[in-house]
Amino acid sequence: MGDCIFCRIVRGEIPSARVYEDDLFVAFLDIRPVNRGHVLIVPRVHAERVTDLPEDVLARELPLAARIARAVVAATGCPDFNLFNTNGAPSGQEVFHHHLHVIPRRVGDGLRMSIAPESYGEGEAAALAGGIRKGL
Ligand code: 5GP
Numbered sequence: 778m779g780d781c782i783f784c785r786i787v788r789g790e791i792p793s794a795r796v797y798e799d800d801l802f803v804a805f806l807d808i809r810p811v812n813r814g815h816v817l818i819v820p821r822v823h824a825e826r827v828t829d830l831p832e833d834v835l836a837r838e839l840p841l842a843a844r845i846a847r848a849v850v851a852a853t854g855c856p857d858f859n860l861f862n863t864n865g866a867p868s869g870q871e872v873f874h875h876h877l878h879v880i881p882r883r884v885g886d887g888l889r890m891s892i893a894p895e896s897y898g899e900g901e902a903a904a905l906a907g908g909i910r911k912g913l
């Protein structure tokens with residue numbers, strides 16, 4: 778996609794601090810890191826959501842994420858990390874070219890996913906689980 782910011786980074790038209798590239802992916806540092814060493818893993822193909830990715834890209838993405846996460850942990854000294862992905866504006870997606878975040882984490886870094894959990898009424902969980910099963 779012509780003016781998609783991540784397509785432009787993939788094509789090298791916009792500079793980035795690259796950490797990895799292969800035939801399917803480019804990975805680089807997030808310009809506004811949640812913690813230093815925050816990496817974005819971006820498929821070369823333009824797809825808006827994880828559910829839009831071709832199967833061959835999907836199959837390679839998680840093994841690559843695990844590999845990059847190990848390298849982020851080693852390089853930053855942060856013992857832990859989040860693997861994170863947004864799909865759609867309400868989920869926090871700002872760049873509509875699918876990407877995975879690898880965010881190094883340490884105790885007391887202040888990052889919180891603040892969630893007030895909902896609860897299920899009588900029979901609701903079973904009905905919803907059934908609906909999801911039907912879609913698979
Ligand atoms: P999202 O909210 O869509 O899941 O995450 C998009 C991420 O892309 C954000 O964390 C943001 O800081 C990062 N980002 C946006 N524009 C650029 C850019 O031009 N260069 C880099 N390296 N990161 C970017």
Ligand code: ZN
Binds near residue numbers: 822874
């Ligand atoms: Zn794109």
